[in-house]
Amino acid sequence: MSGPQIVSREDWLRARIELLAKEKALTDARDEVSAARRALPMTPVEKDYRFRSASGEKSLLDLFEGRRQLITYHFMFDPSWDEGCVSCSFLVDNVAHLGHLNSRDTSFAAVSRAPAEKIEKFKARMGWTIPWVSSFGTDFNYDFKVTVDESVAPVEYNYKDKATLEREGLTHHMSGEQHGLSVFFRDGSNVFHTYSTYGRGPDIVLGTYNYLDFTPLGRQEVGTGIMLFKHHDRYESAADGPSCH
Structure with missing residues (x-):
């Protein structure tokens, strides 16, 4: 045994x-x-970011839905993809009933660069009801370092510049879509950025992982930490979802 x-x-x-x-x-x-x-201190959000959703255009302030705090998950969904990242999907599967966050004056929203139409189609497929908006055509993903394109901005991910990423062998973070989580605070109509985390930073919200950490077999990942989970509607088939990178 x-x-x-x-x-x-x-x-x-x-x-x-x-x-x-x-x-x-x-x-x-x-x-x-x-x-x-x-x-942590906070810094003002100076840009007027505008997002697209099924219900029309929304500002960053709108995503607060009148509450004082906002958590945004930077969901990897490139405009050219037909479905969202497997790992990001796993995280959203672990999002608890938003009523609990809302009761603590906190809203939640996912943000991706994919067009709103693709987001809504994938969201319906997954059976999710979370707020999810498109940042396509805006600076949002670039400013918060979750879309890496050296032609747009200097390479940076998880507070590491290009030279550091290369030195540490993290070249898969040097281009394309990346994931992360950012937190904002509202004082009236003024919005402030308080926190962002990347890489394994959002790991703590993954309830499935925390349950598995109680067990002898643990997370049962490949030695490199590659995600073994699938899109949840694919467990009855042999088809795997696309890699995040």
Whole structure:
């Protein structure tokens, strides 16, 4: 049998208590980081970003839906693609009922460069109801470093410039669509950018991963961390979704 070592109940309890101490230390560290994140300064959003949606044009302020906070997920969906990124789809599958966020004065929206028509078609296919708008034709993705095109702006992803990405072998982040999560705060009609995270930063919101982390087999990923999940409507077929890169 492939799995953890088999031991007596007494030995298991001893090992579990040792692990509990590490878990408590991790919880304390996470609370400390969360407090530091909340204390980050914020910077004004100067541009009047305009997005397209099924219900018409929307401003960044509109995405708040009257609430004080806005979380945007930068969903990888290139205008030339017919469906959204598999990994980004996995994240949206893990978005909880938005009523809970809304009750804490917080709105959520996904943003992609794909045209609104493609977004709506894919959104219907996936059965999602989250707000999702198109940033096609705007600077939004470039300004928030989730579309990398050196002809438009200097290469940067996850706060690393081109030279750093090359040195660290992260060349797949040097062009095209990337994912991330950005947070905004509203004071009246004034909008401020408070936080953005990329790479594994949004990992904490992936409930499926957190459940699997409780189990002996864990996330069951390839050694490189390549996503093994599919679009959720493809588990009954042999067809895999497109790679994000």
